Structure formats: C-alpha cells, structure tokens
Amino acid sequence: MENNMGTLIRVLSFSLGLALVFTLIANLLPQVEGEAPVEEEVDLSSLDMDTFVALGESTFTGKGTCTLCHNDMGRAPDLLNMDVVAVSAERMQDERYVGTASNVTDYIRESMVAPGVYVVAGFGKKGSNDSESPMPDVSAAPIQLSAVEVDAIIAYLQAKDGHEVSVALPTLDKADMSAASVGSEPVPAAPVAAATxxxxxxxxxxxxxxxxxxxxxxxxxxxxxxxxxxxxxxxxxxxxxxxxxxxxxxxxxxxxxxxxxxxxxxxxxxxxxxxxxx
Ligand code: HEC
Ligand code: HEC
CATH class of the missing domain: 1.10.760.10 (Cytochrome c-like domain)
Structure with missing residues (x-):
C-alpha cells in the first residue's frame, strides 16, 4: 500500500503546483483536455452547493486519495458505506476521544487534518495499540488539500447520506488565500496532457x-x-x-x-x- 500511495502521490504531484483555481476548473467545468486553464473562467459567485458537493466527491476520489484507504477492503473505515455524520457523533462520545471538536463538522475536519487525535479502534498503526493513525494529514504535503477542498469533502460526506450541509460555500477571500498559499510554492510548468x-x-x-x-x-x-x-x-x-x-x-x-x-x-x-x- 505504501507503494500505491507513493505512486499515486507522484501522479498527483503534477497537479499540486496548480492553484485552487485550476482545481475548481478541472472539477467543475467541462474538461478541455490539454488546454491550460484560463483564470477568467472561474466564477465563485455562481458556485452553488450542489457543485460544491460534487467538487467534494471528486476531491475525495481524486486528489484527496481518500478511496485508496477508505474502501471496502478493511484498511480504513468504509466512509462511502457508512453514515459518517451519525458515526462521528458516536465517536465524539467515546471516552477515548480527546480531540477538541464539539460538533460533527469539526470532528470530520479534525479527522482529516489531525488524524492522530482520535484513532478508530482496530485501525491504528500496527503495534501502536490504536494510539497512532496510519492516515496522513491531508492538508499537508504531499496531498495538500486546501481549506476549500477540505470543506468540499465535508459537504460531500454530509450530503451523501442526506444530511444538511453545515459548511459554508467558499468566499472569494478564502479561495484567494488558499490559491496564494499554493502559489507561493514553485509552480512547475504544466506538462502537456494527451487529449484523447x-x-x-x-x-x-x-x-x-x-x-x-x-x-x-x-x-x-x-x-x-x-x-x-x-x-x-x-x-x-x-x-x-x-x-x-x-x-x-x-x-x-x-x-x-x-x-x-x-x-x-x-x-x-x-x-x-x-x-x-x-
Ligand atoms: C493512507 C490511508 C488513508 C488515507 C489516504 C485517508 N485516510 Fe482517512 N483514515 C484512515 C484510517 C486507517 C482511519 C482510521 C484510524 C483513525 O481514526 O485515524 C481513518 C479515519 C478517517 C476518518 C474518521 C472515520 C471515523 O470512523 O471516525 C475520516 C472522516 C477520514 N479518515 C477521512 C478521510 C478523508 C476525507 C481522506 C481523503 C482526503 C482520507 N481520510 C484519507 C486512513 C486513510
Ligand atoms: C511492456 C509491456 C506493457 C506495457 C508498455 C503496458 N502493459 Fe499493461 N500489462 C502488461 C502485462 C504483461 C500485463 C499482465 C501482467 C500484469 O497484470 O502485470 C499487463 C496488465 C495490464 C492491465 C490488467 C489487465 C488484466 O486483464 O488484468 C491493464 C488494465 C493494463 N495492463 C493497462 C495498460 C495501460 C493503460 C498501459 C499504457 C499506459 C499499459 N498497460 C502498458 C504489459 C504492458
């Protein structure tokens, strides 16, 4: 699995240098393969919740690499086949829970950016007696989800089981910030993708x-x-x-x-x- 992760991350790293703007385009607009994204095409003001949830889903299965571990193979909780909102509420009641989340939204966010805070019983690193999580902080390199992408995934995990979405749509401010933080890294020249x-x-x-x-x-x-x-x-x-x-x-x-x-x-x-x- 280390191996798959490594490979996938290497594949994904091609896209890591591109700003959030590109992520939004790649996920939201009909793809024009092989053409460099044009910034003007992003219109956050027209972003609605359905589209945001869709961004969360594609980030979950794509850039986030979540399905590499979260699937039905028993490596991690099968998030797609469980009601994450309901389960999160239970986790927070667990006496082993030492995190700071006081609501489900924060629990899910914490699970993504500080996985070690609470390790689901039976899923800890081998030999750690469930004290260490094998899950990486997905906001850090190499997965490096932006705050907006993390929120989009939360929205998706809530919406998929019919729960109300509790995260706000990204504002221009927030998007600019994450784009800027990505943009401060050296941006590799985008390789030309095969079009067909x-x-x-x-x-x-x-x-x-x-x-x-x-x-x-x-x-x-x-x-x-x-x-x-x-x-x-x-x-x-x-x-x-x-x-x-x-x-x-x-x-x-x-x-x-x-x-x-x-x-x-x-x-x-x-x-x-x-x-x-x-
Ligand atoms: C390398 C494997 C791996 C990857 C990649 C991974 N996770 Fe996890 N995740 C785990 C494992 C193992 C657990 C259970 C142990 C724990 O609680 O930390 C977990 C726990 C969680 C939980 C808490 C589940 C519960 O039942 O309380 C959430 C939510 C979660 N992950 C979301 C995500 C999301 C979203 C992504 C992608 C952005 C992701 N994970 C990527 C392995 C992974
Ligand atoms: C040098 C030869 C070679 C090249 C180049 C190659 N493959 Fe393969 N591929 C194989 C062999 C041999 C197998 C069967 C052994 C295995 O599963 O690894 C295989 C297996 C597969 C399988 C699984 C098929 C099955 O029935 O289980 C897929 C899918 C696949 N290759 C796709 C591709 C794609 C897409 C490319 C180009 C990006 C590619 N391969 C390039 C030799 C090659």
Whole structure:
C-alpha cells in the first residue's frame, strides 16, 4: 500500500503546483483536455452547493486519495458505506476521544487534518495499540488539500447520506488565500496532457504490449474486453501498481507508467478501458 500511495502521490504531484483555481476548473467545468486553464473562467459567485458537493466527491476520489484507504477492503473505515455524520457523533462520545471538536463538522475536519487525535479502534498503526493513525494529514504535503477542498469533502460526506450541509460555500477571500498559499510554492510548468484516449495509449506505449483499438500485441492481456473483466478500480490499480496483482498467465513486466501520467490522462485511460467490452 505504501507503494500505491507513493505512486499515486507522484501522479498527483503534477497537479499540486496548480492553484485552487485550476482545481475548481478541472472539477467543475467541462474538461478541455490539454488546454491550460484560463483564470477568467472561474466564477465563485455562481458556485452553488450542489457543485460544491460534487467538487467534494471528486476531491475525495481524486486528489484527496481518500478511496485508496477508505474502501471496502478493511484498511480504513468504509466512509462511502457508512453514515459518517451519525458515526462521528458516536465517536465524539467515546471516552477515548480527546480531540477538541464539539460538533460533527469539526470532528470530520479534525479527522482529516489531525488524524492522530482520535484513532478508530482496530485501525491504528500496527503495534501502536490504536494510539497512532496510519492516515496522513491531508492538508499537508504531499496531498495538500486546501481549506476549500477540505470543506468540499465535508459537504460531500454530509450530503451523501442526506444530511444538511453545515459548511459554508467558499468566499472569494478564502479561495484567494488558499490559491496564494499554493502559489507561493514553485509552480512547475504544466506538462502537456494527451487529449484523447488514443493519444494517451500512443504516448505511453500501451499498444506495444496490449491489443487495443486496431492494434494487436500478445505480450499483455487483451484490453479490447477489459471493461467486462475488471472494475474501474481494478483497471486504475493495474495501471497505478502493475505488480500488485499480476494477470494470470502473463509475465510481470508491465512498467509503472503512472509515474509519468497526469491525473487527467490516468482517469481518461481508466474511463476508456472501462468501456472496452467487446
Ligand atoms: C493512507 C490511508 C488513508 C488515507 C489516504 C485517508 N485516510 Fe482517512 N483514515 C484512515 C484510517 C486507517 C482511519 C482510521 C484510524 C483513525 O481514526 O485515524 C481513518 C479515519 C478517517 C476518518 C474518521 C472515520 C471515523 O470512523 O471516525 C475520516 C472522516 C477520514 N479518515 C477521512 C478521510 C478523508 C476525507 C481522506 C481523503 C482526503 C482520507 N481520510 C484519507 C486512513 C486513510
Ligand atoms: C511492456 C509491456 C506493457 C506495457 C508498455 C503496458 N502493459 Fe499493461 N500489462 C502488461 C502485462 C504483461 C500485463 C499482465 C501482467 C500484469 O497484470 O502485470 C499487463 C496488465 C495490464 C492491465 C490488467 C489487465 C488484466 O486483464 O488484468 C491493464 C488494465 C493494463 N495492463 C493497462 C495498460 C495501460 C493503460 C498501459 C499504457 C499506459 C499499459 N498497460 C502498458 C504489459 C504492458
């Protein structure tokens, strides 16, 4: 898992230098692949709660890397399949709870930025007797969510189970601040992303080893029907960590190409492959 994290973080780090403005655009506007975001397009005043919740969801599964641990594999509480608001209220009643949150919103925020304050029983670091959390502070490097992104996730976690959203929509002030704090880091030149799945397959040489679209190769599994064999998440993991699960009957030679991918390219490939059901 350390490995997956590392890889994913390296993939994500391409986008870390880009300001919040870009995050909002990437998540909210119809994506124009390969084109540099234009600042004028952001209009925080037109941001409504539904869109903010949607930003929270995409941050949860994307940049936040939350689903890497928070899934149904037992590594961390399965936040998507539990009522986080109700559970948070219970956690705060636990005698082991020593945090400072007095309401659910603050508990969820605290869980994200100070995970060590309260460690859910059974989920602590090995050998720590639940005194240390394996979860990273998601506001710190390398995940580095902005205050607005943290709020968006809280909004999403509340809304997904029908609870009222208690965080406020970001104001320009708050957004400017987080953008400024990101902007003070050296911003790497944005690499040019492949614009189509075909371009991404070519850019990363996938067709050299896989039968896909019109080309054939016997080296790796046929990808023309991969969507009917693997789930989206399995496809994503096959690319992010090729050695974690090696397809039966094939040599473990798939290179780790995720290192060189942008998030948009990775997600575009995952989307494309999930649709290959020939
Ligand atoms: C490296 C694995 C990992 C990542 C990445 C991760 N978490 Fe966690 N998280 C955990 C573990 C393990 C726990 C349980 C131990 C604890 O309470 O600290 C936890 C606990 C929590 C809790 C408290 C749950 C409860 O039942 O009280 C919340 C809320 C939470 N995480 C949210 C998030 C969000 C949101 C993200 C992404 C921005 C995230 N986590 C990323 C591993 C992770
Ligand atoms: C050097 C050869 C090679 C290259 C290049 C390569 N792969 Fe693979 N790939 C393999 C092999 C061999 C396997 C089967 C072994 C394994 O699972 O690691 C595999 C497995 C997979 C799987 C899992 C398929 C299944 O049925 O389980 C997916 C998805 C995948 N590759 C996608 C890609 C994508 C997307 C690219 C380009 C970004 C790519 N591969 C580049 C050799 C390669």
């Amino acid at each position: 799945p075909e371009a991404a397959l070519a850019k990363f040489g996938c067709s050299a080893c896989h039968s896909v679209l019109a080309t054939e190769s016997p080296v790796g599994p046929d990808l023309r029907n991969v969507g009917s064999r693997l789930s989206r998440q399995q496809i994503r993991m096959s690319i992010l960590d090729p050695m974690a699960e090696v397809a039966e009957g094939f040599p473990p030679i798939m290179p780790n190409l995720a290192d060189q991918m942008m998030v948009t390219e990775l997600e575009m490939l995952v989307q494309f492959l999930a649709e290959q059901k020939q």
